Amino acid sequence: MDPSKSRDSAESTRVIQFPNDVLERILSLIDSHRDRSAVSLVSKAWYNAERWTRRHVFIGNCYAVSPQIVARRFPNIRSVTLKGKPRFSDFNLVPPNWGAEVHAWLAVFADQYPLLEELRLKRMTVTDESLKFLARKFQKFRALSLLSCDGFSTNGLEAIATDCRHLTELDIQENGIDDISGNWLSCFPENFTSLEVLNFASLSSDVNFDALERLVSQCKSLKILKVNKNITLEQLQRLLVRAPQLTELGTGSFLQELTAHQYEELERAFIGCKNLHALSGSWEATTLYLPVLYPACTNLTFLNLSYAALPSEELAKLVAHCPHLQRLWVLDTIEDVGLQAVASNCPLLEELRVFPADPYDQDINRGVTESGFLAVSLGCRKLHYVLYFCRQMTNAAVARIVQNCPGFTHFRLCIMKPGQPDYVTNEPMDEGFGAVVKTCTNLRRLGVSGLLTDLTFEYIGRYAKNLETLSVAFAGGSDRGMQCILDGCPKLRKLEIRDSPFGNGALLSGLEKYESMRSLWMSACKVTLNGCKMLARQRPRLNVEVMKDEDMDDGQSYKVYVYRTVAGPRTDAPSFVHTL
């Protein structure tokens, strides 16, 4: 006994005194920031080894920490991912000039991380000045990705193209951008060769095609190219023959009229793209020309048709050529028939997103229904991610869907009319979502909709033990609903609620919870200023921010944003944001 005991203690001390070089070497192979966070908690030595070896830092809420704190802890960062505004800002629920400016971060990085290579921003405010600063100060800068950001214009992009000599990635997606001209593309130097990713699909100005063609021919490592709507089919053909190595392609508009010869050439160009595994495009398609894509679809794993309003027949023909499809994004113009075609042709499908082509249309005979969803669940047993916008749903259908596909990790169902019940039984959708949380034990993200009582939330609290993100709108009956969530879901990180009758009681029931979460958003609920003040007083390590809704007359229309932070209250808050 004794020798083994002493051997054990010797073992344990030996592990801790593992040579730093070796430890750091091993830890440098770990990429996942969650794993790294876990590693840093083991011991002081491991914490230090981890912080010295970390190259990429992910900051899910830019106000949860300050750039100085980040720089102090991690001296060797080369890549930063920053997320700013609350998600509901995508839907105009956050007034402009709210904050999340990247400049303060860049200023610190210029000092502490002069060798910064990658910057990925989501829902941040980026100005042209910031972009110019970025281009000037970071000599090794390589990759810029902007998703759902705002505050800049194409002038800022000019600075990036001109000054970033080693740029490999320029990914501009769905931003609130001031699109002045396409001149930025012409700003790439003559002998520029390093680009690997170029995505300007969401920009609307014309770019100089010759400059683009030259860029594409010179950048032999170009793997991802997503052009904007203005690129015609003829131009696309010329690009494709110069870049047959593409793995991801975003086409331009499919509207051009082609001669037979041009059609053949385009077809041949697509046949030449043997490595294509992702296809997207802003296709105002005359479906005459969709068949040119067929040869390129054999190895397709991701098809994004969410900007192409295809009718069901055309989609059916297209997916018949995509047997390996794993992710599909479509508009609901394909209707249930289209989804049935997907079910028959794509057994490997894992992710489906169906967006509404006409979100404000009340005509229930358009778009997709529960039967389309059901069909997909029958044909695609690997389905685990769904975002589904529909105008009608039933509890029975939802229950059957999750029975067919119990592996759901992301279940986001949006019945577009707020507070709409099961259209067959006229009952709330409680049982449907109850079935989801009971059956899908791996559920990490849930978006609920339709008519829902507190019972839904009871179910979620009781069964959704792996739930991390929950979005609630126009649902619930009383404080009890929200309380069930806060009491029940141990892994909850993000909770966003709008237009639901949860008040101070519900808000304060989460006192123990909020510091283990990233954030809580509540708008148009029954929370009052006093409730928020109470929360703020009891939890100094949370920022409790209140925005008064200018449109509403009654005194209770606050938007509340609560998040944990080690950086204290915001120093850059605009006048309409009050930190309590």
Next chain:
Amino acid sequence: MSPPLLGVGEEECQSNGTLLASSSSLESVCENAELKEHNYMGLADRPSENRSVVPTVFECCKITLTLKATELRLGLPGSQSPERDADFCAISSAKLDEKPLFPLHPSNDGHYSSQKIVVSGNKRGFADAMCYASEGEFMANPEANVVLSPRPSPNLGLKNCSGPESFGHRPAKVKEITTTQIAPETQPNDGSGRNIASAPAPKQQVVGWPPIRSFRKNSLATTSKNAEEVDGKPGSGALFVKVSMDGAPYLRKVDLKHYSAYQELSSALEKMFSCFTIGALGREMLSESNLKDLLGGAEHVLTYEDKDADWMLVGDVPWEMFLDTCKRLRIMKSCDAIGLAPRAVEKSKSKN
């Protein structure tokens, strides 16, 4: 008799404005869409003319009757469906930026028993609109105007993404009407079968709902217009007509709604038929003043068949009127268009 009637009508009008507004916001079936439009073409266009309102409303009433007769309802035909009223209770105090459709309340049945059949759902207003009209007092009712007028184009809010903005001015008006007369309506209808949680009222156009990113919303606005082109189905946004060209082996179809002026149409057609050389057709503005020159030199002439099956020269009437009357297009050879030219020339002469 009239003043008390008016008094009753006003109150009912106000409350019904709410009721009907609410019911339309709750209805998931858009069966009413066409009807709404129809009504408002009659009512909104000529708000001050009593006479013209009457026949339109009568017509609409007839349509109402037909539809209502076939519609599946929960209650007995002719009864006010209590379920709906219960909904109204729940939401009456909430934000109603709904389009107030038929503000006139039907429950003054005692006076207008002949209209009882039409009493249910959104169509109540017609009964009373008709009744009031027959009394010659319809437009004299100021309340009706207040509620009716803020609804010039019923589908605008539905179709366009500028929903919140276009409804901006309405909430104020509807709210005024909302606050009065709700209590007596709601009490008898409380506790009906509908299981409504105390969730806020479903708005027609809610800020940030459905949850779609602005970028995507804006792209969809253009995509949906083109989708109808792609489908070939006549969605309410598309107007496809055949275009034939003399000597061409096949016809084409164009969506007239895609263009906003003759110039755009002619250049589009020129592109489409470029292989068959339209010539001067596309280059000049198809206005009355240019017609003479055009016909003088051009190889082809653009004509259209109107509702009366007459072949007309394109360019005479305002664009909007052209959209209404055009059934198909034909690109004629000038030599064949002899019969048309004098008429056009005469017109341009008379204008000059």
